[in-house]
Amino acid sequence: MYLSNLYLYPIKSIAPLEVASAEVEPRGLRDDRRWMVVDADGRFLTGRQLPRLTLVRAQPGAEGLVLDAPGMPSLQVAFPDADATLPVSVWKSQVAARPAAAAADAWLSEFLQRPARLVHMDAGVSRVMTDPHSQPGDEVSFADGFPLLLISRAALDGLNARLARPVSMLRFRPNLVVDGVPAHAEDGWKRIRIGGVAFDVAKPCTRCVFTTVDPERGERDPDGEPLKTLIGYRRSGDGVTFGQNLIPRSGGMVRVGDGVEIIA
Known part of the structure; x- marks a missing residue:
């Protein structure tokens, strides 16, 4: 079980920047959003x-x-x-x-x-988290609601097996991609450690129409995929979920190849 990919989005919603390592700050990865x-x-x-x-x-x-x-x-x-x-x-x-x-x-x-x-957003600009899963003093960047997003590689593989045309992991804009676990294993995690950095696994990420935007073309999928297919097997009371939102509980560097340890 290891970290296979790391992505930054220096400006919210733009193309990803794939990196080999990144520093984890309270608001998320340095330079992310x-x-x-x-x-x-x-x-x-x-x-x-x-x-x-x-x-x-x-x-x-x-x-x-x-x-x-x-x-x-x-x-x-x-x-x-x-x-x-x-x-x-x-x-x-x-x-x-x-x-x-x-x-x-x-x-x-x-x-x-x-x-x-x-x-x-520099060090003097603050955006306090108000989600019930956060703790007093938690902050977030310009990300939608949480400092980081994690998805297992097998979750994407399971989705693509159901699609007529496979999609890239980048449709889901993760920061952290984990390999070596079953599809959606992350749904059962509460706390993890990647390298030497600890994270709370706060809540599932609810997906929206943004998943239908092909980042290679900058256009929406005319068939509404992959959201249309996800609705068929990933819908819950919270909406359509895919991946997990994380909150850092320590700082340090994470690197591609780092082991992923389940703490709770």
């Missing part, structure tokens, strides 16, 4: 409304990000001024984020073909 695209009113934008957002790629660096997308020039985006704030919302959270320079807004607006702004 610390940036977000918002509309003119500060409301978060995702691939649910804008599938083209999944075609944007970002490379984190010491000075900020480098953005790339089909048909667009590369753009260097510096970390915003730590004194500037812009009120933004992500689901029910209200966050005083840091606004990026106007050039980043213009670049994203041109590619997405609608007004958009880019904001950043």
